[in-house]
Amino acid sequence: MSTLHVISHSPFGDDRLASCLRLLGPHDGLLLCGDAVYALNPGTATVAGLGTLGSRLYALEEDLQARAIANGPATAVDYPGFVALSLNHDKVNSWL
Numbered sequence: 001m002s003t004l005h006v007i008s009h010s011p012f013g014d015d016r017l018a019s020c021l022r023l024l025g026p027h028d029g030l031l032l033c034g035d036a037v038y039a040l041n042p043g044t045a046t047v048a049g050l051g052t053l054g055s056r057l058y059a060l061e062e063d064l065q066a067r068a069i070a071n072g073p074a075t076a077v078d079y080p081g082f083v084a085l086s087l088n089h090d091k092v093n094s095w096l
Contacts, residue, residue: 010036011038012038028089
């Protein structure tokens with residue numbers, strides 16, 4: 001059973017991203033949106049840890065563009081891609 005984890009808060013304001021990464025299963029995906037895309041800033045400790053996720057890491061393209069951040073190790077997805085990811089996983093967990 002796979003879960004798509006969705007994080008929208010900055011990784012520098014609290015520990016949601018760190019908690020999520022500890023719970024991430026081998027078939028789970030992680031979508032960064034909103035201020036969470038700041039985790040992909042080059043040179044940060046967070047981007048180094050996210051690189052290990054490989055093809056299971058996604059970032060909402062609109063939020064990357066709004067913050068002028070390159071997607072780095074993440075696959076950029078648009079809103080239809082977000083919907084497709086949601087359908088490709090058994091569950092979706094938003095880290096509010």
